[in-house]
Structure formats: C-alpha cells, structure tokens
Amino acid sequence: MDNTTAIGSCLARIRSILNELTKAEQKAANYILSNSTEVIHMTITELAEAAHSAEATIFRLCKKLGYSGYQDLKIALAGDIYTPLESVHKEVDPNDTPTVIAGKIFNGITEGLQDTLQIMNGPALEQAISTIAAAQRIDAYGSGGSAIIAADIEHRFMRFGIPVRAYADPHMQMTSAALLKPSDVVIAISHSGANRDILDAVQMAKASQATVISITSYMRSPLSKVADIALYGMAREVNYRSEAMASRLIHLALVDVLYVGALLKQQDTFIANMQKVRQAIAKRRI
Template sequence: MERIENTLTSCLPRIRSGFNDLTKTEQKTATYILENPSEVIHMTITELAEAAQNAEATVFRLCKKLGFSGYQELKIALAGDLYSPLESVYKEVDPVDSIGTMIGKIFNGINEGLQDTIKILDEEAVEKAIKAIISTKRIYVYASGGSAVVATDIEHRFMRFGISVRAYSDPHLQIASATLLEPGDVVIAVSHTGSNRDILDAVKMANNNQITTIAITSYMRSPLSQLASIALHGMGREITYRSEAMASRLIHLAIVDVLYIGSLLRQQDKIIENMNKVRKAIAKRKM
C-alpha cells in the first residue's frame, strides 16, 4: 500500500477499508483495535500483541500494511479518530429498534461513511482523475450490480459537459468496448469490492491499450485498486439488514460529485455553455 500523508486522522477508516486484504493473524489485531480503540492508544506494542494474542512482528506488519511508519504513528492516527465527533464503532440496526432509531442509525452510518472517506480520499489522485476527465473526449464507465447505478449517474452527469460518455454493465459489452479504446480515452471502473472478475478483465484490456483507468472502490488493496491508473477509495460502513454495498454506493456517488464539480470548476466557460444548451433543450420538452 502506498504511504498516505494524512496520518493523523485516518486509522480506523484505513483498517475497515483494507480489512479483507489482511492475513488472518493481522485481522485478529485489526479487530481488537476496532473494538477497543480507546484502550489501544494507551498500550505498548507488546501489550497490544498480547491482548490480540499475536506476535509483535504481526502488529508491526499490520502498521506497515496500513501505510504507517510504525506502531507509534498508528496510535497518533487512532487518537485523531477517537477525539473527533464521530463514533468509533458503528451500531448495528436491531430488529427491535423503533422506526426512529432505525432511521437514525442508517443516516448516521451514511454520514460516518462520508466522514471516513474524507480521511482516506487521496487528494492527488482526485486531481489526476479530474485532469484526465477534462482532457478527454470519450469516457467509458464499467460497473455491475449495485454499482451500475453509479455508472449510470456518471453517464448522465458528464455527458452534459459535451463529452461522449457510455456506461456498460454487461460484461460482454465492457470487453468489446475496452478492446476498441483509443489513445486519449478514459475508463472509469466502479466496484464496491474491487474484485469483480468481469470488471477486472475489462480494465486489464483497457490497460493493454494504454488508457487512463480510474477506479472507484471501497478497498484500498483490492485488485481493481492495484490495476487502475488512478484509485479513489470511499468507505461505507455496511450494516446488518442492508444490501452489501448500499452505503458504499452512496459514498461512491459522493466521489462522483467531487469529480463532477472539480471538472466543472476547471473548465467553467466551456462546460457551462454546454450545460446551458442541454438545459434549454430539455426545457422545450416540459409543459
């Protein structure tokens, strides 16, 4: 994992985002940190290793894998998480919850996911993605399942800029599209897990054509993150009684908003002119 500069307030989000890519022993330590964050900031590396029933070397490897220089830096970042207004551990929706409680938990989960994403979203990667978008004439978006909603949103939004945008959720069309990519094209691949085989195949094909590929995913160390030219990560705290990627889908839509507004601000005159043309055309269709 590449070193992330904003270390002071991004420990817990990083653990959640990279959890599935940790080894079993590393997951034991990570789980202990997630469940006992206020205790961990006062522990030595030896005490944490003993509490998690692991070796000190395992704790150190976990720190390095998360992007920290060592255990002390992890604790500094953890303290930054704990002393923010956010809760450290998200409360699950329970069958006996009232409607009001359920609403509160779901909305708080979405809000916390957005706050987590602010902490782990790489500003340099966002800048590169925006530059790629405003420099291209054609964007192709690949996604499937729940992420297809995000792909459709990208298509709907960015076509208003005067850019040719096509979203594909069918794996055969994704491969066909990736095969025919030309220099200067941009591919945006959206996947919650970053492990969808069809998406990965399409991105590999795009890379073979030397195309800029942008990944929007929830896991920093996912195969998609490793494949893409630019990786943007959003962390949604998934909870019981919800589809796997519901919260993450909303977080990914927020990342799309960032790309949309960022692109708009960098080419205001050209883009606003195109958007006004679209608005006038649509207005004629209204009663």
C-alpha cells in the same frame, strides 16, 4: 454453491476438513478460525499477507470448502458471526421505529462520508479530475449495485459534450475496452474491487492505453492495484455485506466531486453545454 448453503456454517466447515488440508492451507484456515471477525473486513490480499500465505492458497481453500470464491466465503463467515438482521445493518434492532432506523442508517452514511474525507488522497483526486477534464471519451464500468453508479456517470458527464457511456454487461465492457484510445478514460466502480469481469475489462482498457480510474471501498483491492488512479470510499457497515448500502451513496458522492472538479477545469465549455441541455429540457415541460 447455492444460496441455501452459502450463509453460515463456514467455521464448522473449516474445522471439519482441517486435517485434510495442505500445511499452507491449514495456516490460512487456522488464521480464519482465530480471527474470523477481522477476516470479514479483509481483502484476499490482506488475508494472504496476515496469514503469511499466498492468494492462490486462499482461493484453493475456498474451493475445498465448497465456496465459489473468497467473497462467497466471507458472506458465509459473516453468517456465522452476525444475525440475518445485523447482516443488513449491524446497528438496527427489531424494536426500532422507522424513525430510529432512519437515524441509524443516516448516521452510518455520515460517518462513512467523514471517514472517506479523512483518507482522501488529494493528489490522486486532482489527477483524476484533470484526466477526466482532458478526456476525449469516458466509459464507466460497474456490475450489480455499482452499475447504478456507472449509469449516474453517464447521466451527469454527458453534459461535458464528449462521448460518455455506462456499461454493465461484461461482454459490452470488454468490447468497449478493446476499442479505447490513449486519450480515453475508464471509470471502474466496484465495492469489493475484486469483480472478475470488471478486472478483465480494465486490463483490456489498459492494453488499449486508456487511463483507468477506480472507485472502490478497499485500498488494497485488485482493482485499486491495477488502476492508474485509485479512489476510495469508506463505509463502516458494509465491508463484507452484499447490500453495500452506504458505500453506494459514498461512491456517488465521489462521482459528484469528480463531476464538479472537471466542470471547474473547463467552466466556459461545460457551462455552455449545460445551458444548452437546460434549454432543450425546458421545452419538454408543460
């Protein structure tokens, strides 16, 4: 569907076709009508469980409503509930000064970092760090805003002295995944954890017997379920919004933890490599 019809009107659409839906679809639709504020924070799996429906039923409902998928429906649903300004950041006000806006956004990021720390899975984090430290090759997959995080992984982790590449193009992700080996690691980043291209590439990587580490904002996302090691970054203001501002920074913070943790696992080798990099870069300075 086009962008002019994607925002808003979701609840009205549901009511308009309610009688034309199957009983299973009606059950899901009625749940959305009664719990719209909660639904925009749910994954498709969570909605299916809460509405006592199947994920396939939710997806069919989205299609009948004219949406390309569940995420498209959530964006439209948010348009019914929030103003366009709130869809960027729910706390900002038109009368806020730039300093006040900065304070609100920074506080949201700080809260998200603290939330992430509270739900941190220590054993999973330790396993991810050990896996990265022992990897022979690291490939990072990310689309859209998450491509920036994948690129940051390439920029940082190349100092480990092993092949590291970031892939944003779906075809290149699949090519990369098909050529992986059991000693290789994929770090897949997706705010929603429901990006079809990323999921397809990760499935291919697993078929190649590589270890998959996921970084998402949802504990029960499809990507979290398929990954060998799942890490989560929580951001309060971006559970459904396309901007996903805070989650991007929180996911970058998780990458920093992985980087420093892996560095400490093999300090002598990694520090020697970093020193070589510094010396090489120093020659380029005036």
